[in-house]
Amino acid sequence: MPSTLLAKPNINNLLSSTAMALCSAFCPRISTNFRPKPFSSFPSKPLLSLSFKVFSSQATDASSQDKFSGRVGFLGLGIMGSPMALNLIKAGCDVIVWNRTKSKCDPLISLGAKYSSSPEEVAANCDVTFAMLADPESAIDVACGKNGAVSGMGPGKGYVDVSTVDVATSKLINEHIKARGALFLEAPVSGSKKPAEDGQLIFLTAGDRSLYELVSPLLDILGKSRFYLGKVGNGAAMKLVVNMIMGSMMASFSEGILLSKKVGLDPSVLVEVVSQGAISAPMYSLKGPSMVKSQYPTAFPLKHQQKDLRLALGLAESVSQSTPIAAAANELYKVAKSYGLSDEDFSAVIEALKAKSQDTA
Ligand SMILES: NC(=O)C1=CN([C@@H]2O[C@H](COP(=O)(O)OP(=O)(O)OC[C@H]3O[C@@H](n4cnc5c(N)ncnc54)[C@H](OP(=O)(O)O)[C@@H]3O)[C@@H](O)[C@H]2O)C=CC1
Ligand SMILES: O=CCCC(=O)O
Incomplete structure (x- = not known):
């Protein structure tokens, strides 16, 4: 290129x-x-x-396409899907939306989106359909279930699944889409609510290269970079590895905040110290101040982080890779879920550690 x-x-x-x-x-x-x-x-x-x-030889640029002129479908309008669909509308795309809970479509309809009453109808009416769904079960159901998107697919159409799912789920959806003569691209994203709003996501794509090239102008509206990783499953695997690291980082950061406080340090100062050193990460600077105040405004729901750790552990097991840190972190997120924190931000995992110290006090 x-x-x-x-x-x-x-x-x-x-x-x-x-x-x-x-x-x-x-x-x-x-x-x-x-x-x-x-x-x-x-x-x-x-x-x-x-x-x-730009730190990758696999980050690519669309050199041949400047604009996507077809109709775009968007299935799943949660924390991520809503701002992504909104950015497509703002960019002038002709967008048709669908969401299980219909009321979430209304703000987008008022801004110019059209509505179809099932994933099948969206796919039938669109050239390319994006899906941003909670987990493997919902991704399969919306694609392959009754009135699912697959039924509306056909030659000349494309399906882009941006949900975070496991390799087997992505391969299954790919097979169903291919059986209809259509193209498939998995394209899970790195980046959370704010990057979704700002069009600064990072796409981890794999699957049909021709579909990747066709939708690159759309990915560029939604994101700041995109990686094409080859065969279906590689995008899902990359996303799970990244989120496995992230989940463990957050668990470790939580331990540090609580330990600093217990030994009489100011955890806000710890957050500042961390932000200036070799282990600084935007995530710590962004979430640390609110964690210190025990506030967890939801950007990435804790239940999804635990889902990703679970899926990453499955991925590790499939290749006999030992991942004891991630396994321990996963247990902590499970405890947090059992305390009713599923819909809080994943930084609320710190609450599970607080509760644990009380249990053992
Ligand atoms: N939030 C984040 O920071 C990020 C999230 N992700 C991933 O993106 C995906 C979406 O995340 P997010 O937007 O935060 O999640 P939300 O929980 O906000 O949204 C989930 C979406 O899935 C739909 N859904 C759930 N179950 C079903 C079902 N059985 N049938 C049909 N639709 C269903 C929901 O519909 P309804 O409105 O009806 O409930 C909603 O549209 C997840 O895979 C997540 O891991 C990736 C990067 C960042
Ligand atoms: O899957 C969620 C990722 C969140 C992020 O990358 O900040």
Whole structure:
């Protein structure tokens, strides 16, 4: 694929190319066919975040497509699906939505989306249909169940599943879609509610390359980068590995906050110290201050984090990879769920540790 670093010689592109040059200096494995979004679309500290954005030889850029002109379906309008569908509408796409709980469609309908009464009808009326569903069960049901999207698929159509599911689920949906002569792309996302709102998601795609190329302009509306990882299952596996790491990080961070407090330190200072050192992570800076105040405004529901750990442990088991840290973290999230914290943000896992210390006191 040819390099498309500088599409137009405007100030944004010049800034982007400067950033690319800086990134190249620090990252020899940089992909030359990656084009960062214009500088103005970065929320803050752009130079620093750019250096992470381009840190892969598999991050690719759509060089041949600038615009998707077909009709786009969107199934599943939860925390992630709603802002994603909204961004497509705002970008001028012709969008048809469906959600199990119909009332969640209403704000999007008032902003110009059309509505169809089943996933089948959406798929039948659209060129490409996206699905953002809770878990493997709902992803299979919406795709392959009664009046599911598969029934509305056919040659010339594409199905893009952006839900976080396991490899077997993704392969199953792929088979059903393929049996209808349509194309399939799995494209789970890294990034939470705010990146979804800001069009800054990271897509981990795999499946039909031609569909990947066709929908790249749409992925670029919704995200800041995209990886094409090859055969179906690789996107799901990558997402589960990333979220396995994230779940363990949050559990460990929770232990640190509570330990710092117990030994008489100010946990807010711990959050600040962590943010300045080698283990700093946006997640700690973002969630730490509210965790210290025992507040957990939901961006990524705890039940979904536990689902991802469960699925990641299954993935690890399938290849006999030992993952004791993730297994311990999973137990903690299960305890948190049993305390009624499923719909809180996943940072509420700290509450399970608080309860545990009281149990043993
Ligand atoms: N929140 C986040 O930060 C991120 C989430 N993800 C992943 O994205 C997916 C969606 O997450 P999120 O938006 O947060 O989750 P939500 O719980 O907010 O939304 C889940 C969606 O799935 C639908 N759904 C659930 N069960 C069924 C079912 N049986 N049949 C039909 N529809 C169903 C819900 O419909 P209804 O409205 O009727 O309940 C809703 O539209 C998950 O796989 C999650 O792991 C990925 C990256 C980040
Ligand atoms: O699956 C959820 C991921 C959340 C994030 O990447 O911040």
